[in-house]
Amino acid sequence: MENPQADNDPNVRPLTFADPLTDELLKYSLRTQLESLFKTEMTIQQRQHQLQQSFVEAITLVLADKSAKHQQLVAAFEQMYESATQSMALAELSQELLTRQYVSSSGLIMSPLNCRHTIKDVYRIQGYVRGIDLAIKQQLRQKSVVNVLYPACGPFAPLLLPLLKYYQQHGQIKAGQLKVTLLDIQAGAILSLRQLVSDLEITDYICDIVEQDATEYIPEQSIDLLILEAMQHGFTREGQLSIAKHLVHYLDLEGSLIPQQVSVRGIMVIGETEFSHQWQSAAFTHSLNVDPTAQADRIELGEIFKVNKSSLLKAQPIALDGGIKVLTANQLTIPKGIEDMPQRILAIYAHIHTYGQETVQQYDSGITHPRPDMSFYIDAQPNQIDHPYFVANSGDTVQFFYQLTGLPGFIASKL
Ligand SMILES: C[S@@+](CC[C@H](N)C(=O)[O-])C[C@H]1O[C@@H](n2cnc3c(N)ncnc32)[C@H](O)[C@@H]1O
Numbered sequence: 001m002e003n004p005q006a007d008n009d010p011n012v013r014p015l016t017f018a019d020p021l022t023d024e025l026l027k028y029s030l031r032t033q034l035e036s037l038f039k040t041e042m043t044i045q046q047r048q049h050q051l052q053q054s055f056v057e058a059i060t061l062v063l064a065d066k067s068a069k070h071q072q073l074v075a076a077f078e079q080m081y082e083s084a085t086q087s088m089a090l091a092e093l094s095q096e097l098l099t100r101q102y103v104s105s106s107g108l109i110m111s112p113l114n115c116r117h118t119i120k121d122v123y124r125i126q127g128y129v130r131g132i133d134l135a136i137k138q139q140l141r142q143k144s145v146v147n148v149l150y151p152a153c154g155p156f157a158p159l160l161l162p163l164l165k166y167y168q169q170h171g172q173i174k175a176g177q178l179k180v181t182l183l184d185i186q187a188g189a190i191l192s193l194r195q196l197v198s199d200l201e202i203t204d205y206i207c208d209i210v211e212q213d214a215t216e217y218i219p220e221q222s223i224d225l226l227i228l229e230a231m232q233h234g235f236t237r238e239g240q241l242s243i244a245k246h247l248v249h250y251l252d253l254e255g256s257l258i259p260q261q262v263s264v265r266g267i268m269v270i271g272e273t274e275f276s277h278q279w280q281s282a283a284f285t286h287s288l289n290v291d292p293t294a295q296a297d298r299i300e301l302g303e304i305f306k307v308n309k310s311s312l313l314k315a316q317p318i319a320l321d322g323g324i325k326v327l328t329a330n331q332l333t334i335p336k337g338i339e340d341m342p343q344r345i346l347a348i349y350a351h352i353h354t355y356g357q358e359t360v361q362q363y364d365s366g367i368t369h370p371r372p373d374m375s376f377y378i379d380a381q382p383n384q385i386d387h388p389y390f391v392a393n394s395g396d397t398v399q400f401f402y403q404l405t406g407l408p409g410f411i412a413s414k415l
Helices: 004-008 023-037 044-063 070-090 095-099 114-119 122-140 161-170 187-200 242-251 271-279 290-299 309-314
Strands: 102-104 107-109 146-151 178-184 206-211 225-229 251-258 260-270 299-308 325-333 345-355 358-360 371-373 375-379 391-394 399-404 409-414
Touching: 023 251, 044 070, 044 122, 044 187, 070 114, 070 122, 070 187, 095 114, 095 187, 095 391, 114 122, 122 161, 122 225, 122 251, 122 358, 146 242, 161 178, 161 187, 178 187, 187 206, 225 242, 242 251, 242 299, 242 309, 242 345, 251 290, 251 309, 251 345, 260 271, 271 290, 299 309, 299 399, 345 375, 358 391, 391 409
Parallel strands: 146 178, 146 225, 178 206, 225 251, 375 391
Antiparallel strands: 102 107, 260 299, 260 345, 299 325, 325 399, 345 358, 345 371, 399 409
8 A cells, every 4th residue: 555655754765776785685575475465475384394495405415425516505505595584584673683783892793684695605514514413423422412502603503503404304313412502692693593493493402592792601501512603704803713712611621612623824925816817717716626826826824823622722812002902823934035025915814624524625615715915015115104014024033913802803013
């Protein structure tokens, strides 16, 4: 029905265009209304069945011994995304809850709308899920019930919920064997999670869904598996380290952090070669598709930072003026005798070892994509005289620090 007021009232925004940010969910809502008009609406059972099957199919491919074809994986993950997005639309988040994005004291808090894409990140999910499956089975050899905490899980908790559905459908691991706590700071993510867990019919596996800042959460019981992925490329921007540093103290003595280790490495590259030429004939970016010539052209600086259970337990932040805290990372010596060093830029990437032999390697995911750092000059001078950049020479030793602020990342300093 028309709203006669809308034409005259300046406060009523006519629905003639969609905000591009929320367009996809709006489209879903319109589609649902249209389908209902034409009586082709899916029943609740049909929609839930489609969602559940898409989750099980994606995990079946991911856990298969013989790795599935890229296109097959992409199609299965796309279907999972579509179904999860439909479930999210039914949670009826307000635009405010859907799009709210801000910086907290430990890092960027992405909006549920932006987070929903992480369920399509095929090789990140593959590396994590295969590792989590191993870790859960390993824990179940020692105890009858495994406590799992998944902080900063986002609106879909994609590293775990599809696996739980797979376990349930295959009768592999029963609900009584896992006590899963999902946690996120975004109210919109929590509403979406509740809808998804209910649509997947896996409530028996879920012990709690908590809306809280993970850096302040105190678990009631010790954690057997802490699953965490709140990082962006170059190990920057999101609060992975602050969250892990806080929660690692609640891990059982025999408990595991997943990923077991993140190794952050530095390379000096020619930007064109590394980021453009290398990918010209590759079907898609992946560690298996890197170009040997481009790889050989890199100057390896080595490991800048290592994050694992033991390093986190030992971490002693240094407090600087203004209450800013930093962690001491590694020292690296810049190799000498590289003629084209002034043309090179620093790129930083994470190599993620999730569990057992399972990994997410460089270029497998956005989070392991090398990140160029344009503020790091070797054997070269920035144009401006008064500049804030780091300048050093070949042969110098560089000490890296990691800043634990709303904008986490590395700081280089010369010794
Ligand atoms: C990129 S999304 C989800 C990533 C998700 N772990 C995955 O594997 O797809 C990041 C989520 O982390 C949440 N988050 C970030 N920092 C947090 C914190 N300190 N406490 C709780 N949630 C946090 C955000 O609210 C957002 O929902």
